[in-house]
Amino acid sequence: MTTLKKGLLTGLCLVLITVMVGANGLNLNSLGSRALAMGGAFVGLADDFSAAFWNPAGMAQFTKKTFGIYGADLIPSMTYNLSMGPLTLVNAETENKNYLAGMAAYYHPVNDFLVAGVSLYMPSGLGANWTGSDFSLLTAGQAYKWESKVGMVTVAPGFGIKVNDKLKIGATLNINYAVFDLFTHAGDELFDMGQQSINLTGWGFGATIGALYKATDRFSVGASLRLPTKVKFSGTTEIQNLSLLGQVPTSPLFGAQISNTTDTEATVTWPFWMGIGLAFKPLDNLTFTADFHYTDWKSIDVIDLDFTDQYWRLITAQNESDKFSFLWQSVSQIRFGGEYVFGKNIAVRAGYYWDPSPAPDKTMNVLLPSFDFNVFTFGFGYTTAGLTIDVGFECLMGKDRDVDPYPTLLDAENMFGLYTMKIFVPTISLNYGW
Template identity: 25%
Template structure:
């Protein structure tokens, strides 16, 4: 038990270090190596401790105490853009017409997971605790890119704690489970602020792209939700799963910093009477707040075993991304009036993902797995931007499970191809949007070690 507590503390600490945006929107569906190898089609099988994420009812069928510790390495989607943006060209008047090519910064993130379950011997009750990161986001463009006024760096680093209880009705071969989701998140955003007018407090011609300065935000939030699951296994060769996870509202509060780098920027923070010496700078600070509602999810799944060695599963997952309708930041300081309460429409939509996976047991020590996952993007053309240049994607995966005694090791690889996304949303009056095409691919490696006591 002491080792379990120590391991949980270590991995929990690591979760705060780095995570990456990946699944539909910024959802990461890859929460264990076994499930990832089967295209995340796992809500009906749910037969190891990672069931806590995929379908918590599955822990009711596990024996004794089981602990699974793992990590998923994500090569951040390698995004390339070709086209024009409101800043492509020479500011302030020669922008919006010069075609350019930009590449997002390359990075590798590691998202660890911990799952622990305990099933009582004399009662059909099981308990579990999961620690993971379900909705991380990370994207970085070069500080001088043509997207610098929309985003230079953005990150949402969440940690989710999931205490769960499950019960089994043996006569019906049915299990049900319910749990809490407690999500703590750190949120950061860095960009260069621009204005289409020389004085953002008194808009008037001439119109162009006027640099104001560097704007940064840092905040934290804690939100609460719930989840439940049902697993029914009427026969040894059939199982069905239903899992639901509620939405979670994150009320983010923190600090904002603005560094004025031009006379226009000085005016934006009320220093209109100042004639800045060339290369001078002025800094302003403010408390800031916003809110983000993480979507609810519903999984419907069926698994079949045509033979003793082969298991096949199909899952359909609905994600309620319509909860993300806008992004609006409130600044308390009057110096931030030029930036305050400017809603950025998102208008995301609810989407479905479809997952197919299979496992073939070569012998008692070795399993082979394959999977495919089609995921729809929730982002409409009208609000697609470099903060999250999302697209429909096709995911292909494979992996293996190695078993020896009371231990097992699961390994998986996944390649994700984002369908090329072409948009025509460039708006010179607001200096947002772009006319061009985004191309992305991502690569994942995962490993989990599970011990049964």
Template identity: 25%
Template sequence: MKKMTFLFFLFVGFGLNSSFAGGYQVTLHGQKQTGMGLVGTSITFDAGCLFFNPGGLGFVKDKISVSAGVSFIKSMVKFQKQEPSVYEAETDNPMGTPFYFYAAGKINDKLSVGLAVNTPYGNSLKWGNDWAGKFLIEDIKLKAIFVQPTVSYKINNMLSFGAGLVYAFGDVNINKAIPVSGAGNTDGQVNISGKASSFGYNLGLLCKPTEKLQIGIDYRSKIDMNVKDGDVTMTVPSSLSTNFPATNSVDATLPLPANLDFGASYQLNDKVLVGFSVNYVLWSIYDSLIFDFKNNTSALTDSHNPREYKNTIIYRIGGQYEANEKFAFRAGAYYDPTPTNKDYFNPETPSLNNIGLTCGFSYKPVKKLSVDVSFLYVIGNEREAYYTPDNFGGKFKSRFYIPGFGLTYSL
């Protein structure tokens, strides 16, 4: 337990990276689920269902289940400018480390309670300050931590319902260049940073019509992360300081979209479990990103940046093979199409049509403890896309290597 809290605190505050998932959603919330294609909606292995489907909590066998883990996202996005051009750029992204901590316990046969802390949204991307798109984005760090107290009520042996209240808090930090030249041809720079917090909810229903079949449905609400009075720092030649005030504040809203998930899993035999899930992500709320500066000048007007995301459906399949009491192996795959619009594709979130291939295993040194390891490989398919308001774009392609490690303790 000590180790887990240590892990938890160690990784709070580290960046994430989400271009491997649609938009800036990061779906790494349990190493077991990650190992099997992130099929989670109908899975009731452990307290991980607090996030994937709080309804599943009623069917978790253990009286107390605690799990924690972290993933290490190593990613790279490659860019080739619109032809004819030989210009290429690559991101130098810091390692992203999304984490989760789940604890759940049974009050009685029907009622369970739990607490989830995880990082379902984030983005950490670094193109650098000398790349061709520096006036669009140099680097961005975005993270949101969700704290979700949850109750679950098992209506009968076939049906369980769960609900969680989500408190989300996070911060964002963006750097980009301003196209004004100072001495030595240096560009102006702007840094925007801010914090936001907000509430949402997570509702789930798990149905177990037979001993072998589980069906789950889950809805996680959208959460608007409103940055109020974010800090704006501008570095420009001194003669432009009235046009671009050195310090300013900004209001902006970044919506975290709602998710509607449906999934089913089937225990083929003693050893083999297979499952699928379909995640409907309601990205269309991300219509534009608006920066409302407190102090406007003739050169610094509020900026309206179209995004025009569209809703997407992610398809996932996965399975688990329990070799013996000590070892379980998992594999899975998913297809996660991009929510971005090809005319409003901003390199700050170069989300592509992704194929995810996953594998993993669990090892139980003792009956109560499971060491869970997963590996996720994401292929971001090449796509030609542009941010037309800035007349910038070309081809993007990405790769992600995401090993994950976690522990589950059950009583």
């Protein structure tokens, strides 16, 4: 396998991975400060403006017009070390950077049984930013740009129906728009291929359906399903020195007029997600929640990449860099949370969840690594005259990954080495009902 293939695969597939990851990696696990502070165990409660994301059936609980807004600042800290015996080739730490995300939602009770709503939220808004000189020993002494930036915005109109005093159902239509920019080293093919950049955007349409059953005033159970969604990406890919393959006499493409840029398309199926949750109130001012979440990442198998340029098609077909095997496994999360209310105005919250990585060592890389996370959350809220202010904090403690080369040291397709990761997420929400 050529190093061009490795560079191309790393870059193009990072685009797809970054936009798809919702249960792991550098992406949001929770929306809404109250839900986040309770460990994201919110499917069986879903009683604030973030309901459209967690369980649309919760929309039916609104008896007033309600507007809510949420903001989050994701602050990742990651290190990567590549050593071979006593020689250290890379000892890098990501540059300090803030990745902003958020949500806004409005709900309107139509009558005693129907609530309509619309939400706008960012399920993704992250990336990685490395100092290029830290990787110069891997790139013939050249310092290239190593950076990934991703953003996704979802518009979700929906409704909640109160079937009876105990049962509520709901659904949203999810309209997703994704943007991705990536910069990395393109690898080598007879010579240094230079800087690689990728710019893609895509649309995808899906749906979330949910049910919420309140057995008693103190106990409820909920279920929410996010259906598989096809996201169609299009944009451009550029490799700085690819055209030189047509100018090198020893190249099989000598004499060809090869462009450094090509239009790029890919279709990715966003996997099925399911959440089941319980909420229990042993006291009027005390609530405990527990969730089980499942994401069918195993459905991500082989991604086909379509390049418009004929020479790009020829080059990538010969070394199979127009296909990528994720080899991911489906994963489950267990989440727990609690809330205690002092009087009628002040609430304190805490939670925990375990977030396993879906990706094996053989697909590990520095621009979007995947970790097993222990996640601790806490926060508080204050309510007055219809206005609620919630503040939440999330601390994601990644388990160190010491990755071996795959398949061999001389022909490694992954970026082997030692990875560490921590993410801190401060958030704030405002919720007003009238």
